[in-house]
Amino acid sequence: MEFIPNFQITPFIATKLLEIERHKEAIAILPITANVIASLRETARLITTHYSTQIEGNSLTEDEVKQIAQGKSGFPGRERDENEVKNYFSALEFVEEQLKQEVILSEKLVQNIHSLVFYGVKKQSQYRDGQNVIKDGKTKVIVYLPPEAVDVAPMMKALLQWANDQIKYEELPVPIIAALVHYQFATIHPYNDGNGRTARLVTTFILHKTGYGMKGIYSLEEYYAKNLNGYYDALTVGNSHNYYFGRAEADITSFIEYFTQGMAIAFQSVREKALGFNENEKTSGQIYQADRLRELRPQQRQVLSLFQMRKEVSLREIAEHIGINTRSTNNLLQKWMEQGFVKIENNSKKARTYVLDQQWEQVVLDKDIDNVSIEE
Structure with missing residues (x-):
C-alpha cells in the first residue's frame, strides 16, 4: 500500500x-x-x-x-x-x-x-x-x-x-x-x-x-x-x-x-x-566581571592585562610590567598565591613562571574585559 x-x-x-x-x-x-x-x-x-x-x-x-x-x-x-x-x-x-x-x-x-x-x-x-x-x-x-x-x-x-x-x-x-x-x-x-x-x-x-x-x-x-x-x-x-x-x-x-x-x-x-x-547574559557577565575586578588591588589589575597577552609569565616580566623591583614583586607574588590569585606553573628556581588561578583565568578569557568598568 x-x-x-x-x-x-x-x-x-x-x-x-x-x-x-x-x-x-x-x-x-x-x-x-x-x-x-x-x-x-x-x-x-x-x-x-x-x-x-x-x-x-x-x-x-x-x-x-x-x-x-x-x-x-x-x-x-x-x-x-x-x-x-x-x-x-x-x-x-x-x-x-x-x-x-x-x-x-x-x-x-x-x-x-x-x-x-x-x-x-x-x-x-x-x-x-x-x-x-x-x-x-x-x-x-x-x-x-x-x-x-x-x-x-x-x-x-x-x-x-x-x-x-x-x-x-x-x-x-x-x-x-x-x-x-x-x-x-x-x-x-x-x-x-x-x-x-x-x-x-x-x-x-x-x-x-x-x-x-x-x-x-x-x-x-x-x-x-x-x-x-x-x-x-x-x-x-x-x-x-x-x-x-x-x-x-x-x-x-x-x-x-x-x-x-x-x-x-x-x-x-x-x-x-x-x-x-x-x-x-552579556550584560550580566559584564556586571559579574566588574564585581570580581573590584576585589583586586590596583597592581593585580595591572597584572591581568599582562596575563591577557600571555598565559605564563616570569617574576621579572611582572616586575617590569608594574614598575617595581623583583624583591617587592616576589613578596607580592607570595601574598597573591595565598589569596588564590596566581600559582606557580614552572617551579624551577632559574625559570620559575606563574599563571593565574583558574577562577581569574576565566575572567581574563572574557573578551569584553577591556569594556568592563572597574572604577571604585
Missing part, C-alpha cells in the same frame, strides 16, 4: 522554506553560549509538553507543567492531566535518547513513543484492532472516519518506508517531509487514542534527525495550540469524512502551507529569544 502524497509547492510554501533556512542559518552562527542553549532547551521542553497535551484537552497551566517537571505532584481531581504531562516528558526524553543513538525511523520507535505517551511505559504498543472515529467535541458529529484496522499496519509500513527513503535521498526539503509524515500519521490514526501527541513527537524526531533540531530550543506545539482551528482545518481535506471516499487522493497542499508557516514562526521566535538571552 504505497504512500503517494498529492501536493504542490506553492509560492507561499517556497517563501516559508526560504524563511526557515534563513532563520536556521542565522541561529547557527549566533555566539550562543552553553548556558543560553540549556535555558532555551528547558523552556522549549516545557512549552512543547504544555501545548501538546493542551491540544488534547489537558487543563494544566504552563506553570503547573513546570512544577511537575521539577518533581512536584498532587493536583487533586486532575490526576489524569498530571499523568499525561509526566508521560509526555518521558516520551520526549526517549526521543532525545534515540536521536543520540542515531536510530532510524521505524515501527518499533513509533510504537515505543506511543506507549510512553499513552501508558507511561516503554513497550511496543500494538496498532488498533477496531474502527475508531473522530467526532466534534461539541456536536458529537463524525468529522473523520479513519482507515479500517486491517489497513493500518500496511499503511504505517508504507509511510515509514517512504519517509526513510526521502530522508536518505533528499528528494524533498526536510520541512515538507516532516509535514507529510505528520499529516499521514494523523490520517491513518493508528491508535484509538494518543495519535496527535505521537504524531507530533515523530515529527520532532524527523526534524532533529535531519538537521532541523536546533539543539531542541524551539517548539512547534505552541504554534499548533495557538492556531488550533487552523491545525484541524489543515488536517481536514477531501470531499468526505470517510477516508475511502476521497481523503486518500486529496490535495494536502494546505497542510504543508500551515506546517511550514509554523516552522518559520517557531524558528524566528527562537532566533529572537536567543539574541535576547545573549544580550542579557
